[in-house]
Amino acid sequence: xxxxxxxxxxxxxxxxxxxxxxxxxxxxxxxxxxxxxxxxxxxxxxxxxxxxxxxxxxxxxxxxxxxxxxxxxxxxxxxxxxxxxxxxxxxxxxxxxxxxxxxxxxxxxxxxxxxxxxxxxxxxxxxxxxxxxxxxxxxxxxxxxxxxxxxxxxxxxxxxxxxxxxxxxxxxxxxxxxxxxxxxxxxxxxxxxxxxxxxxxxxxxxxxxxxxxxxxxxxxxxxxxxxxxxxxxxxxxxxxxxxxxxxxxxxxxxxxxxxxxxxxxxxxxxxxxxxxxxxxxxxxxxxxxxxxxxxxxxxxxxxxxxxxxxxxxxxxxxxxxxxxxxxxxxxxxxxxxxxxxxxxxxxxxxxxxxxxxxxxxxxxxxxxxxxxxxxxxxxxxxxxxxxxxxxxxxxxxxxxxxxxxxxxxxxxxxxxxxxxxxxxxxxxxxxxxxxxxxxxxxxxxxxxxxxxxxxxxxxxxxxxxxxxxxxxxxxxxxxxxxxxxxxxxxxxxxxxxxxxxxxxxxxxxxxxxxxxxxxxxxxxxxxxxxxxxxxxxxxxxxxxxxxxxxxxxxxxxxxxxxxxxxxxxxxxxxxxxxxxxxxxxxxxxxxxxxxxxxxxxxxxxx
Amino acid sequence: xxxxxxxxxxxxxxxxxxxxxxxxxxxxxxxxxxxxxxxxxxxxxxxxxxxxxxxxxxxxxxxxxxxxxxxxxxxxxxxxxxxxxxxxxxxxxxxxxxxxxxxxxxxxxxxxxxxxxxxxxxxxxxxxxxxxxxxxxxxxxxxxxxxxxxxxxxxxxxxxxxxxxxxxxxxxxxxxxxxxxxxxxxxxxxxxxxxxxxxxxxxxxxxxxxxxxxxxxxxxxxxxxxxxxxxxxxxxxxxxxxxxxxxxxx
Numbered sequence: 001x002x003x004x005x006x007x008x009x010x011x012x013x014x015x016x017x018x019x020x021x022x023x024x025x026x027x028x029x030x031x032x033x034x035x036x037x038x039x040x041x042x043x044x045x046x047x048x049x050x051x052x053x054x055x056x057x058x059x060x061x062x063x064x065x066x067x068x069x070x071x072x073x074x075x076x077x078x079x080x081x082x083x084x085x086x087x088x089x090x091x092x093x094x095x096x097x098x099x100x101x102x103x104x105x106x107x108x109x110x111x112x113x114x115x116x117x118x119x120x121x122x123x124x125x126x127x128x129x130x131x132x133x134x135x136x137x138x139x140x141x142x143x144x145x146x147x148x149x150x151x152x153x154x155x156x157x158x159x160x161x162x163x164x165x166x167x168x169x170x171x172x173x174x175x176x177x178x179x180x181x182x183x184x185x186x187x188x189x190x191x192x193x194x195x196x197x198x199x200x201x202x203x204x205x206x207x208x209x210x211x212x213x214x215x216x217x218x219x220x221x222x223x224x225x226x227x228x229x230x231x232x233x234x235x236x237x238x239x240x241x242x243x244x245x246x247x248x249x250x251x252x253x254x255x256x257x258x259x260x261x262x263x264x265x266x267x268x269x270x271x272x273x274x275x276x277x278x279x280x281x282x283x284x285x286x287x288x289x290x291x292x293x294x295x296x297x298x299x300x301x302x303x304x305x306x307x308x309x310x311x312x313x314x315x316x317x318x319x320x321x322x323x324x325x326x327x328x329x330x331x332x333x334x335x336x337x338x339x340x341x342x343x344x345x346x347x348x349x350x351x352x353x354x355x356x357x358x359x360x361x362x363x364x365x366x367x368x369x370x371x372x373x374x375x376x377x378x379x380x381x382x383x384x385x386x387x388x389x390x391x392x393x394x395x396x397x398x399x400x401x402x403x404x405x406x407x408x409x410x411x412x413x414x415x416x417x418x419x420x421x422x423x424x425x426x427x428x429x430x431x432x433x434x435x436x437x438x439x440x441x442x443x444x445x446x447x448x449x450x451x452x453x454x455x456x457x458x459x460x461x462x463x464x465x466x467x468x469x470x471x472x473x474x475x476x477x478x479x480x481x482x483x484x485x486x487x488x489x490x491x492x493x494x495x496x497x498x499x500x501x502x503x504x505x506x507x508x509x510x511x512x513x514x515x516x517x518x519x520x521x522x523x524x525x526x527x528x529x530x531x532x533x534x535x536x537x538x539x540x541x542x543x544x545x546x547x548x549x550x551x552x553x554x555x556x557x558x559x560x561x562x563x564x565x566x567x568x569x570x571x572x573x574x575x576x577x578x579x580x581x582x583x584x585x586x587x588x589x590x591x592x593x594x595x596x597x598x599x600x601x602x603x604x605x606x
Numbered sequence: 607x608x609x610x611x612x613x614x615x616x617x618x619x620x621x622x623x624x625x626x627x628x629x630x631x632x633x634x635x636x637x638x639x640x641x642x643x644x645x646x647x648x649x650x651x652x653x654x655x656x657x658x659x660x661x662x663x664x665x666x667x668x669x670x671x672x673x674x675x676x677x678x679x680x681x682x683x684x685x686x687x688x689x690x691x692x693x694x695x696x697x698x699x700x701x702x703x704x705x706x707x708x709x710x711x712x713x714x715x716x717x718x719x720x721x722x723x724x725x726x727x728x729x730x731x732x733x734x735x736x737x738x739x740x741x742x743x744x745x746x747x748x749x750x751x752x753x754x755x756x757x758x759x760x761x762x763x764x765x766x767x768x769x770x771x772x773x774x775x776x777x778x779x780x781x782x783x784x785x786x787x788x789x790x791x792x793x794x795x796x797x798x799x800x801x802x803x804x805x806x807x808x809x810x811x812x813x814x815x816x817x818x819x820x821x822x823x824x825x826x827x828x829x830x831x832x833x834x835x836x837x838x839x840x841x842x843x844x845x846x847x848x849x850x851x852x853x854x855x856x
Contacts (some may be wrong), residue, residue: 279717377676510695514761517655518768519685519712527720528708532699 054577058585062179063172068117070094070169071127073162075102076153084162091115094145096167105155113167116145120169126154127164139167181579184567189586191481192563193594195556196549198485203492204542210493211500212526214454218504222447224373226438227384229446230391230431231372233399235365243360247353250310261326264319271312278305306359313352321345376441384440389432396431397424454497461494466552470561481562488549488556495548499541500534507533543598550594554587607633608654608772608804613663615649615828623649624660625828631806631821633771636798638819638836639808642848646828647808651774654806655687656680667772685712688765688803690794692777694757698750702741702760705749706732709767728767735763739793755786762793773797775807779814787811791818812839812854 038044070093075084084102089095091114099110111124120141126134136151147167156163178186212218224232257263282301324341331338372391376384404423413419438444470487477483507530515529557565564583571580608631615624623646631637639647652658654665656672665672667683675683688709696705710728711719718724724732736742739759744752749760758778765773775794779787795818798805809815815822816836824832824839824847831847832839839847844854 374676508695510691510693511697513657514689514691514695514764515697515708515711517657517684517687517689517774518709518764519681519683520708521681521711521716524711524716524719527722528700528704528711529697532697535699 051577055581055584057578058581059179059578060182060582060585061176063176064174065170066173067122068094068120068169068171069166070096070113070116071164071166072096072098072111073101074098074126074153074165075162076156077104077158078102079160094167094169096165098165103153105153107153108150109153111149111151111165111167113139113141113147113169114145116141116147116167116169117171118143118145120145120171122168122170124149124151125166125168126156127166128156129159129161129163136165139169141169179582181582185564185582185586188557188564188567188583189590192553192565193550193590195481195485195563196488196546196553199488199492199549199553200542200546202485202489203496203545206489206493207496207500208538210454210458210497211504212530213450214458214497214501215504216448216451217507217509218526218530219447219451220445222445222450223443224369224446225376225384225441225443226388226392226435227376227440228369228372229444230388230395230435232365232369233395234391235368236361237398237402239361239364240357242364244353244357246307246360247310247356250307251314251352254311254314261319261322264315264322268312268315268319271308271315275305275308275312278308310352310356313348313355317345317348317352319345320348381440385435388435388438388440392431392435393428394431396427396429396434398427400424400427400430458494458497461490462498464491466491467556467559467561470556470559474560479560479562484553484556484561484563487561488553491552492545492549496541496545499545500538503534503537503541504530540602543601547591547594547598551591554591607631607666607668608806609664609666610650610654611664611666613650613653613665614661615646615653615658616661622828624653624663624825627663627825627828627830629823629830629833631804633804634798634802636795636805636818636820637807638815638822639806639825640810640812640815640822640847641808641825641831645825647825648776649828650825651689651776651806651808654772654774655684655689657689681712685768686770687772687774688768688770690758690761690765690773690775690778692780694754694761696749696757696760696764698748700749701745702736702747702749702752703729703732703745705760706736706745706763706767709764712768732763732767735766736760738766738796739763754782755789758782758786758790759793762790762797766797770803772804772806775805777808777810780810787814794818812836812844815839 072089072095073084073086078084079102086101089097094113094115094117097112097114100107103109118141122139124136124139126136128134134154134156136154137149139147139149141147151165257267278301282298282305320341324338324343324345326338328335328338328342375387379387400423401420404419408414408419466487469490470484473483473486473490477486511533512525512529515525520528553561553563553565554568555565557563557567558569560566564587568580568583568587571577571583610630611628613624613627614622616622625646627646627650639650641647649658653660654672656675660673663673670683672680672683697708704722707724707728710724710732714724714728733742733745736745736759739762741752741756741759741763744756744760749757752760761778773794778794779790782790791814794805794807797803807819809819819836822832822834822836822839823830824843826847826849832843841854845852
């Protein structure tokens, strides 16, 4: 080492560094309100002991008990005439003997018990004339069934009649059984595990396609000229509108015919049959040149197939709803299967229009994009430039107008000039500028744009805690595990899509290149070169995520998201620490178990 | 006839991998591409099926300009050009037969291929090609269970199920021992001689060039230094291609 710095300066620097650390630490102590005085406080220590002792005694098992009550009369205060009548105790059974049978408040009396069940426990109570219990202490009998206790007589209104001192000895009868708390906890922990499972499944299904969009190595190759991009941007909203309206229109038309399950079943089968026939007829692979007429017919056939597909989905939806509802009863304990079918029908009511809209959007967007691409490939440079200027301006206007509409929905500005004309104008100008500054046939890095947008959205979503998302979902679908599942699912999408996409980024490029070289299209390349390389890490991450979701779902109940968290919070608020302890124990066991299972599965899979 | 005209490739960042390279290859020819590592051999081969986009120049094949083809047309052109790689580039977690069937992806119904459905005739063809490189018995093993030499034979079978008219072989034997190297080269020779497939093969060892190639082109820092028969590479030419300090081995 060749350090030329003077040693004095160096040590000064070190001293300054140490000082800085101390200052930072001191500030931290101040900000976090560290107060060691409270930790020594007598009261708090007593409380702490009580809570810890309750926590280590989870309320899991209880026994049926049999109480033996023995009473002895007691006068409070002693009668003025001093005359008290105490019956002779029946020494054949358990009996009590007091050192005095009358006393003033706060006096100490010794109570002895004989002939009780040995090793029994229970309270010693003072029973007032109006049958109110006042506990004097806890008694415990020895092997001979004897106990002795000094009690302080409570302060009471003076009454002339005899009141009672009652010893209750509790004996366990029969075997141990689970407490009510344990049973409820069991139900809730099952709910929790399945909440996590559902969230993981839904999240995974959505995260997989998104992860491809967020993988740099796949997206970097996607470059398109401006013409294609502009056409595609114009095509998407048109397609979404057409698809969404078509779905709603077809559903409305079908309202008249979806009356009975038989019609639904027949309709479903017919639709599927027709789709199969159409696709059989139409799809022929890779023919070089086709006459225009045939191409048009082909497109019409695809549209017909898409409409039939939509109809089939709606038939299926009605069918699953009616069949599901019908079999809930007959299936008895397996009625949940019927409910599942019914709910799938309900879900599809929600999802079918979205699928139709997005699907049509994708088709029209990519078709127009393809047209743009071929214009850019074939037409002369000046033509392309003119087309670019026009379409880029239009696309910019459409894009910004849509953003304006979104902003209007959020902030309710309700002023067309601000939310439509201005954004559209600005968008058109931006489009024009883009068309002017780029060379006509220059390939733009569209893939990377999609990549960055996807990444940004994912990062944003991921930074919102599932707990916070749950609050929103509770408002949407009400308090309960469904809201929790949805919140966890959304968080899962964000987290898994990122992890997945990093897996995609780390695959070997060789096989990808090789499959591409065979003339495979992009989708085929992904299925044959990417998917085999990512299946096992995907499974491993999914298992890991389920593990995380179980942990998260245990606390999501704090905000009403269902699961065991609700129970835990309730018991903490009720200061019932023994019950809370059961829930904590359940969480610990389940999390540890999940951890173990997922590590075993991951080891097997990878 | 494959004609390469004034091919130039400049990578982002300014590295010039190919500098105005022109030559042509006759149908049925076995062409060796030689040169030091980094001289542009791999770039040249990948420009031909446009796995790498050339910066300038044309590649004319049977009268069609490959460099001007649209993306869709490119898929149709690529399926007639098989490619073999130094590191085999098999999908190691897939079965051998699946790897070989990947060669049919440019031909089959795309929708069916996505669910791993291939016509019976394609499967038979894949098995036949595996049989030709004598590893048909390994068809249902996972690709990474095979040895290096076997994996490269799967690579050849994959290229051959494309029913190619050109095979691009990018240092196909550089990661194999000399015995295996000869066996792989013999398979390529068979394909070249029996099926009449044009082979463009980059090689490091001159004895392999002498033994198998009809003709050789040499690159040095992206420039074409030599175009002729292997016998014409004398000591002077050798020093021109590989640099003054280079010594001949093998």
